[in-house]
Amino acid sequence: MNAESGVGKDLLSACTLDPVDGTGADQVAVRRDDISTTAGSGFGGGRLGGPVDDELRALLDTDSPLNRPGDDPLDKIAVGSVAIADDDSSGVFEVGGVDSIDRVGTAQSGVVVTTDSQRAGQSREIQHGTEGHRPGDPPKPLHGREATDPTGSSAGPKDPLLGDGLQLDTDERLVIPRWVKLGGGILVAVIAAAMAFAIFEPIQVLPRFSIAPGYSLLAQDGSTVNSESARGVITLYSFAPSHCGDECGDMNLTMAEVRDRVGAEIDLGEVDFQLVTIALDPITTPEQLAVAAERSGAQGRSWTWLGGEENEIRTIVGDGFGRFFETEDDGSIRYDPGFILVDGNGMIRGNYRYQTLADDAEKLVQHVDILAEEIRYADGPGAVAYEAAHLFLCYP
Amino acid sequence: MNKARRRLIAGFAAGMLLVVGACSSETSEITIADSWARATPPGAESAAFYGVVTNLSGESDQLVGVSSPQCEMAQIHETTHSDGVAGMAPAGADLLSLNDGEKLTLEPGGLHVMCMGVSEPLVEGADVQVEFKFEKMGSVEFVLPVQAG
Amino acid sequence: MKSSGDSKRWLPYLIGVPVAIVLAVVGSQAIVSVLRPHIYSGTVIRGDTPAPTMEDLQFVSGDAVDLGSFDDSDAVVLVFFGYTNCPDICPTTLSAVSKARNQLSEQDQERTQVLMVSVDPERDKPDRLQEYVEFFDPSFLSAGGSEDQIARVASLYGVHYELGEGTVEEGYLVDHTATLLGIGSDGVLRVVWPPDIDAAALADDLEELLS
Numbered sequence: 001m002n003a004e005s006g007v008g009k010d011l012l013s014a015c016t017l018d019p020v021d022g023t024g025a026d027q028v029a030v031r032r033d034d035i036s037t038t039a040g041s042g043f044g045g046g047r048l049g050g051p052v053d054d055e056l057r058a059l060l061d062t063d064s065p066l067n068r069p070g071d072d073p074l075d076k077i078a079v080g081s082v083a084i085a086d087d088d089s090s091g092v093f094e095v096g097g098v099d100s101i102d103r104v105g106t107a108q109s110g111v112v113v114t115t116d117s118q119r120a121g122q123s124r125e126i127q128h129g130t131e132g133h134r135p136g137d138p139p140k141p142l143h144g145r146e147a148t149d150p151t152g153s154s155a156g157p158k159d160p161l162l163g164d165g166l167q168l169d170t171d172e173r174l175v176i177p178r179w180v181k182l183g184g185g186i187l188v189a190v191i192a193a194a195m196a197f198a199i200f201e202p203i204q205v206l207p208r209f210s211i212a213p214g215y216s217l218l219a220q221d222g223s224t225v226n227s228e229s230a231r232g233v234i235t236l237y238s239f240a241p242s243h244c245g246d247e248c249g250d251m252n253l254t255m256a257e258v259r260d261r262v263g264a265e266i267d268l269g270e271v272d273f274q275l276v277t278i279a280l281d282p283i284t285t286p287e288q289l290a291v292a293a294e295r296s297g298a299q300g301r302s303w304t305w306l307g308g309e310e311n312e313i314r315t316i317v318g319d320g321f322g323r324f325f326e327t328e329d330d331g332s333i334r335y336d337p338g339f340i341l342v343d344g345n346g347m348i349r350g351n352y353r354y355q356t357l358a359d360d361a362e363k364l365v366q367h368v369d370i371l372a373e374e375i376r377y378a379d380g381p382g383a384v385a386y387e388a389a390h391l392f393l394c395y396p
Numbered sequence: 397m398n399k400a401r402r403r404l405i406a407g408f409a410a411g412m413l414l415v416v417g418a419c420s421s422e423t424s425e426i427t428i429a430d431s432w433a434r435a436t437p438p439g440a441e442s443a444a445f446y447g448v449v450t451n452l453s454g455e456s457d458q459l460v461g462v463s464s465p466q467c468e469m470a471q472i473h474e475t476t477h478s479d480g481v482a483g484m485a486p487a488g489a490d491l492l493s494l495n496d497g498e499k500l501t502l503e504p505g506g507l508h509v510m511c512m513g514v515s516e517p518l519v520e521g522a523d524v525q526v527e528f529k530f531e532k533m534g535s536v537e538f539v540l541p542v543q544a545g
Numbered sequence: 546m547k548s549s550g551d552s553k554r555w556l557p558y559l560i561g562v563p564v565a566i567v568l569a570v571v572g573s574q575a576i577v578s579v580l581r582p583h584i585y586s587g588t589v590i591r592g593d594t595p596a597p598t599m600e601d602l603q604f605v606s607g608d609a610v611d612l613g614s615f616d617d618s619d620a621v622v623l624v625f626f627g628y629t630n631c632p633d634i635c636p637t638t639l640s641a642v643s644k645a646r647n648q649l650s651e652q653d654q655e656r657t658q659v660l661m662v663s664v665d666p667e668r669d670k671p672d673r674l675q676e677y678v679e680f681f682d683p684s685f686l687s688a689g690g691s692e693d694q695i696a697r698v699a700s701l702y703g704v705h706y707e708l709g710e711g712t713v714e715e716g717y718l719v720d721h722t723a724t725l726l727g728i729g730s731d732g733v734l735r736v737v738w739p740p741d742i743d744a745a746a747l748a749d750d751l752e753e754l755l756s
Contacts, residue, residue, distance in 0.1 A: 178557050182565030187572055209592035211734060214705035214722060227705045228722060315697050319597070345588050346703045346724075346737070387584055390591055434636055437680035439673040441716060442632035468716075475633050504637035505741035511632065512716050545640050 203389040204370045206349040212342045213320025217278070217306040220289035220298075225306055232344040233272040234371055236364065239323050241333045242279040242292035242307060251337055252296040257361040258368070259303055265365065268372045271344065275303040278317055280325050280333050283307025322351070339364060343371055400465045400515075404525070425452050426528070426536045433524040433540045434504075436517045443467070443518055445509035445526055445540055446502045451494035453533050459492040459500065461529040468513025470526070475505055504545070518542045583753045586746040587727070587738035596622075596726075596734040597701035601694040602662060605675035610660070610688045612732060620656045621754050622728040626704045626721055628665035629677040634723045634740055639681040642725065645747035646682065653755050656730070659685045664699060664706040664721050666692055668713055702726055703737070729754055 216226040238255055240248050255275055262273050277298065283289060289305040292298075298305055308316070310327075317323050325335035341350035341364070350367050352360070374386055431447025445464075451457055462470045472487045487507055494500055502508045509526060518524060522542045527535050599610040615622045623642060627635035639661070646657050661678045663669035666689055669677075678685035689695065699706060704722040711717030723740035727750075736754065738747065 177561070179561035179564045179568070182561060183568040183572070186565065186569035190569070190572070190576060207592065208588065208590045210590060210594045211703040211726075211737060213700045214703050215700060216705055216707065226707070227703070311693075315700050319697075320701055347588060347590065348592075387589075390589070434632075437629065437636065437678075438676045439629050440632075440636075440677065441630050444632040444636070473633070504633060508633050545636065 203386060205374055205386060205389045206341070206343075206367055206371055207390070208343075208347045208349060209351060210322075210348050212340075212346045212348050213316045214346075215306075215308075215312070215316045215320070217308040217312070217316075218283060218286055218289065220286055220293045220305045222286040225304065227346065230274070230276075230342065230344070231346065233274050234268075234344055234368060234375070235342045236273075236275045236368070237321065237340040237342065238275070238277045238338075239280055239317055239321070239325065239335065240277055240292075240296075240337070241281045241335070242283060242288050242305070243281065244292070245295070248296065248337075252298075254339075254361045254364070255303065256297045258364045261361065261365045262368050263302075266369045266372060269376050271372050271375050273302070273368060273372075277303070277305050278313065279305060279307035280313060280317065280335055281307075281327070281331070282310040282313065321348075341367060341371065344375060404465045426450065426457075426530065426533055427452060428538045428540075431538060431540045432543045432545070433511075433518055433526075434545045435520045435542050436514055438517065440517075441513055443511040443514050443524075444504070445470075445511060445524065446504060447538070447540065449494070449500040449502070449528065451496060451498055451500075453530075454496055455532065456493065456495040456498075457533050458489070458531040459494065459528060460531050462509050462526065463529070464509075464511055464524060464526045466515050466518070466524055467511035468515070470509055470511045472502070472507060473510040474507050520544050583750075585736055585738075585750045585753070586742060587725070587736045587750065589736055590734060593733055595732050596728040597698065599662075599688065599698050602688040602690040602698060603671070604686060604688055605671040607671075612728065615658055615728070616730065616732045618656070619730045620658045621730055621751065623657065623659045624702065624726040624728065625659070625661045625723075626664050626699055626702065626706065627661060627723065628663050628719050628721070629669050629674060630665065630716065631719070631721075636681075638723060638725060638740055638742070639678065639685070641742055641744045641747065643682040643685075644744035645742075645751060646684075648745065648748035649751060649755075653752065654684075656755055657751060661685065661687045662695065662698065663687065663689050664695060664704075665708070665719050666690065666695060702734075727751075727754060 212227070214227045216224055219225045236255070236258060238251060240251065255277070259275055262268070266273075275298070277292075277296065279289065279292060289307050293303070293305045296305075297303075307313075318325065321340055323336060323338060323340075325333055327333050336353070339350070339352040339360075340348055341352070343349050349371060350364075352364065377386070427450050428447045429450065431445070433445045434443060436443045449459075459472065462472055464470050472492060474485055474487045474491065476485060491507065492500065500507070520542055524540045524542060525537060526540055527537045529535050596612055599612060602610045604610060612622065625635075625638060625642070627638070629635075639659075642659055646654055646659070649657060659678070659682065661674070663674050669689060671687070671689055674687040674689055678687045690698075703724065703726075706719055706721035709718040709720065725738040725740070725742065725747075726734060727736035727738065729735040736750065738750070
């Protein structure tokens with residue numbers, strides 16, 4: 001009775017046994033203390049079952065590697081047949097009696113079964129080295145139905161191979177609890193909403209580019225107007241020489257159109273709106289501004305002309321507002337026409353290079369609308385949404 | 397110094413008389429709560445005093461002036477600001493009229509007693525005497541602790 | 546664990562649906578709190594224009610104010626335009642800034658530099674101005690210059706100011722924009738706080754700005 005099956009190597013490999021004599025599963029030895037005995041039957045109860053036969057005992061000799069000094073080998077092994085599920089997660093063990101005596105020797109030489117659970121259906125590792133199985137052989141699936149009743153009685157049909165008693169659930173799949181699916185679905189909905197927010201942009205904001213310069217300048221009516229008076233007022237600035245004639249016609253028309261349309265089309269609520277043109281040439285008297293106002297169509301109706309000394313204008317318009325202009329030797333001024341939109345907080349929100357296109361006014365009116373809306377709603381709970389919009393959204 | 401002292405004594409005396417004379421009811425008075433004077437940083441020539449003045453005199457009154465022996469001039473000023481600051485201006489008369497039971501809150505960033513020309517730096521732990529002049533009640537004197545704020 | 550009868554089929558739903566709702570609420574709150582931007586107590590500028598230069602102004606030492614040196618030390622600079630004879634708003638603001646700064650960690654405090662520029666150069670000579678700011682905190686710095694230079698820098702920082710009536714002897718007030726301007730460690734003017742800020746709110750904003 002040699003153990004030629006490479007016991008040492010196979011001791012730790014789990015595999016399904018091939019039938020040796022065609023009667024069913026092969027024999028394997030299991031640790032006795034894993035066996036739950038069932039009265040009488042000698043067959044399966046829970047998982048393992050059956051007493052160890054006297055004759056079986058006789059077969060165990062002191063040479064067996066399982067017979068360690070001081071140990072009663074009969075306490076450690078039993079013999080039976082095992083059917084293992086195709087995913088190796090569980091096995092059904094049926095303890096036989098002396099029928100398998102002739103295999104006991106081989107089984108005895110190196111089979112140890114360790115189980116880590118008392119319940120069928122749990123995974124266990126079956127180690128063996130019996131003849132007829134070679135390591136690396138694919139497991140041979142044997143199917144059964146799991147029994148919940150440890151006494152072996154089950155409502156399901158009996159497996160012809162395994163008899164009643166032990167049954168095996170091999171239909172196990174990864175079961176996703178419903179609540180995880182529901183939670184996952186809601187999470188997906190939240191993410192989809194965030195994406196929709198980003199794509200469809202229900203909230204539009206104009207970017208805060210930079211701080212608008214502080215100033216104190218002369219107005220066409222002789223008064224001094226300073227930047228603090230623009231606090232709380234959405235202001236559209238334009239920049240032109242005070243003596244600008246026809247060449248400023250289009251720009252002036254745009255300004256007038258914006259003024260009229262904002263008044264007519266946009267509900268500013270409590271927010272004020274004004275237009276300011278800052279003269280690019282040095283201004284010393286209000287009369288210069290008054291003439292310019294009249295020529296451009298400003299005439300004081302929420303459209304003011306402001307002017308000041310050369311270095312003041314250089315700081316305010318050139319550096320503060322960042323508009324290009326150059327005074328030539330002959331007094332004429334080269335400049336880059338454009339508009340700047342400032343919110344009531346002294347922040348520059350729009351810098352528009354003037355294009356000789358008709359829809360300049362349209363864009364400006366739209367942007368004033370966006371700004372007025374932000375001012376209206378950005379206090380209170382809307383603040384988070386608007387700050388998020390500043391952070392995440394693309395600008396119009 | 398003499399002038400100030402004399403003023404102080406006269407103020408006290410007048411105040412007492414006026415208080416006693418004009419306010420007949422035992423419980424009628426003008427009180428100040430949570431009052432303090434801001435310690436002046438070195439070199440500062442102005443200071444500010446704060447507190448909550450309550451009119452419990454039983455009838456409406458008007459604050460017409462404020463003074464302190466430690467200030468060359470004192471006025472109730474309003475720091476006007478709306479997200480910026482325009483500046484400071486003497487508070488309008490309408491702000492200074494107090495109905496019976498009404499409070500006048502003097503606090504940093506709002507209405508305050510502006511003291512110009514502080515005779516000596518106000519140091520934490522010291523005291524400042526402030527006299528509020530009311531139209532009906534007359535002069536009401538308070539002592540304010542100087543705090544660093 | 547498969548139930549054998551219809552009677553128990555609703556049990557998973559009874560447990561599962563409330564659990565799912567709780568999870569969704571908690572989950573969305575978690576997402577919002579992670580993505581939610583810090584709401585500053587001031588206005589945040591998203592542009593990337595470098596803060597206007599102050600090189601025409603000088604510290605009390607006489608050195609020109611170089612904002613770049615603060616960038617190098619990864620510091621946030623809080624700029625305030627005021628004057629020493631300001632009775633209310635200037636001491637109130639500087640006091641609040643000092644309190645806010647003291648609420649920060651040691652490291653963050655070292656990276657927070659307060660700079661006051663006087664809009665009253667006639668009365669606020671450099672020594673006096675520096676003494677004034679140090680009253681609020683020894684780490685505060687002051688800067689000044691000629692009237693023209695100050696006017697220019699103030700304008701670029703959105704500050705307007707106007708000297709009141711009166712001579713130096715009589716004493717005069719200066720109306721001025723009292724916003725507190727925060728330059729980030731990248732050298733960009735990032736946040737503008739209104740005057741009369743709350744120290745705790747400012748401390749929160751500074752922590753955010755410093756991170």
